[in-house]
Amino acid sequence: MKQSTRCRGQYTDEPIAFGIYRCRTRYKKKHESDKEGGVKSSAFFYIHEVVYEEMIAYCRQGLPNEACGLISGPAGTDTGHTLWKLPNEAKQKNRFLLSEDTVAEALEEIRRKGDQLTGIFHSHPTKVAYPSAMDIACNPYPGVAYIIISFTDSPPDVRCFTMKDNKLQQLDIVLFRNK
Numbered sequence: 001m002k003q004s005t006r007c008r009g010q011y012t013d014e015p016i017a018f019g020i021y022r023c024r025t026r027y028k029k030k031h032e033s034d035k036e037g038g039v040k041s042s043a044f045f046y047i048h049e050v051v052y053e054e055m056i057a058y059c060r061q062g063l064p065n066e067a068c069g070l071i072s073g074p075a076g077t078d079t080g081h082t083l084w085k086l087p088n089e090a091k092q093k094n095r096f097l098l099s100e101d102t103v104a105e106a107l108e109e110i111r112r113k114g115d116q117l118t119g120i121f122h123s124h125p126t127k128v129a130y131p132s133a134m135d136i137a138c139n140p141y142p143g144v145a146y147i148i149i150s151f152t153d154s155p156p157d158v159r160c161f162t163m164k165d166n167k168l169q170q171l172d173i174v175l176f177r178n179k
C-alpha cells in the first residue's frame with residue numbers, strides 16, 4: 001500500500017485565534033482597512049451575489065454540521081460564478097471531509113464547463129470565520145480563495161483567505177451582479 005503523509009481532506013475546526021475577527025467582510029468597502037487588526041487585507045475575491053447567497057443558504061441547510069463545496073469561475077479569472085455544493089462526508093459539527101474522488105469528479109465537471117477552480121468554502125457552525133490549524137495544514141489549494149462562513153452571528157460572518165507561500169492573507173469579498 002502506498003504510504004502517504006498528505007492530508008486527505010480531513011479537517012478539524014479548533015479555533016487558533018478565537019474572537020479576533022469580528023469585522024464583516026461583506027459590507028466592507030474597497031480599500032477600507034480592517035480596523036480591528038489581524039490578518040492584513042489588501043486583495044479581493046469577486047463573487048456573484050447569487051452564488052454568495054446560495055453558498056450561505058446551502059451552509060445553513062447543513063446545520064448543525066459543517067457544509068462544504070467549491071466555487072468556479074471562467075478560466076483566467078479569480079472570480080466566483082458557479083457554486084458546487086458537495087457533501088460533507090464527515091457529517092460532523094466541527095469537521096468536513098471531501099474525498100479525493102468527490103473533488104476529482106467536481107474538478108472534471110468544472111474543467112468541462114471551461115471554468116477553473118477559484119474558491120473552496122466551508123462553514124463553521126459554532127466557530128469564528130477563521131481557518132483552524134487543520135484548515136491551514138490540510139488545504140490542498142493554497143492559492144485558491146478559501147472562504148469560511150461562520151454562524152456564530154446573524155447574519156453569518158463570511159471571510160475569505162489565501163494561503164499562498166505559507167502566508168495567510170485575508171481577501172475582501174466583493175459581490176457583483178452581472179456576469
Ligand SMILES: [Zn+2]
Binds near residue numbers: 011122
Ligand atoms: Zn474550518
